[in-house]
Amino acid sequence: MPMTQIEQLLAIEAIKRLKASYFRFVDTKDWEAFASLFAEDVLFDISSGHFDCILHSPREILEVVTPRLRDCVTVHHGHCPEITITSDTTAEGVWAMEDKLRWAEGSDSPIRALHGYGHYHETYRKIGGEWRIQSMKLTRLRLDTEPWEAAG
Amino acid sequence: MPMTQIEQLLAIEAIKRLKASYFRFVDTKDWEAFASLFAEDVLFDISSGHFDCILHSPREILEVVTPRLRDCVTVHHGHCPEITITSDTTAEGVWAMEDKLRWAEGSDSPIRALHGYGHYHETYRKIGGEWRIQSMKLTRLRLDTEPWEAAG
């Protein structure tokens, strides 16, 4: 039985909110809540010109992302979601994004700061009544970095 | 009688729009329209590391905010609302935010410019058929300020 129009609108709102939580939990470093937003078999691809990074589980995401963002103030903003419901338990979406990261003095980050722009290309799956991020791939429009020496 | 699903979606859209008006009216300095967005017994807390500021009525908001933003070009953007309807006349929400303020030469502002990021934590109440902001508290992820001497 296909979704009604109202069920589709409710699903779109729920997915917008899922991604809003994604941004808020990463910036407030609520890591356990962050991990809970992903399907267990998630495909999380934040590769960029600077590095390859494809992760395959919520646990792996935490293991890789949290040390990178230690001693880092992050701001991640998402804009203009385009969400398409593809079945009663699957959906896909594109989000414009901007991220601004600044590491503290003494951090072992290779750069002092990063300011980027791009799009998240995502799929979602409803699991146990809750929408989760099934896959995420980031493409970049622009990525500006600031070396440590510029801080002097 | 609890809200139907469609009434909840309509309320969420109305609250998103209320906050959109908040941002637009402050940046275009339409102060009377700005004041009309708040409940008469609003609790408006824009305290930050730099100052304490808790205000208790639309009139008090105007009296405190408008002189601070005189001779100031402001840009306030809101992102990724997470709105929860808690009864047919109450709701709560979190918004990611970014603000960028620049005072004109000759202003009595202690700083030349400010660029901040954070979250609004809000409650809403439906009063006379219209959603209003009942309380607002701003938390900061990051706040960069520019002193006057940097302008030279």
Next chain:
Amino acid sequence: MPMTQIEQLLAIEAIKRLKASYFRFVDTKDWEAFASLFAEDVLFDISSGHFDCILHSPREILEVVTPRLRDCVTVHHGHCPEITITSDTTAEGVWAMEDKLRWAEGSDSPIRALHGYGHYHETYRKIGGEWRIQSMKLTRLRLDTEPWEAAG
């Protein structure tokens, strides 16, 4: 027969998505898809303090906009839509916006970079079952430009 509430919510979501496509197609330079978002008799006004620019068809938009954005990395973000459905085939909306443009070395652009903030004031029309941009006018809160010499 007037729209039902659910039809209004579906129309609002469709118009948000139309504008999301507008931003994505301009930044990814998918120009044919970009042109398809406008009514044939569109009124497209991106005049600013720097120049007058009112265009009257999708073809004219492409002829004027695409050469200006050659050799330019663009980021356009839209925020906090206020969409009003005015009939079953017409609507109006206001969007907060930010744009950040940077031309490549050797470009014939008179400036190296631009960073602006403002609002789009728009009307929409449903044509052949699809919402299209009927008119668009950009007003600016702030517009910062960077001359070429600053790059040295």
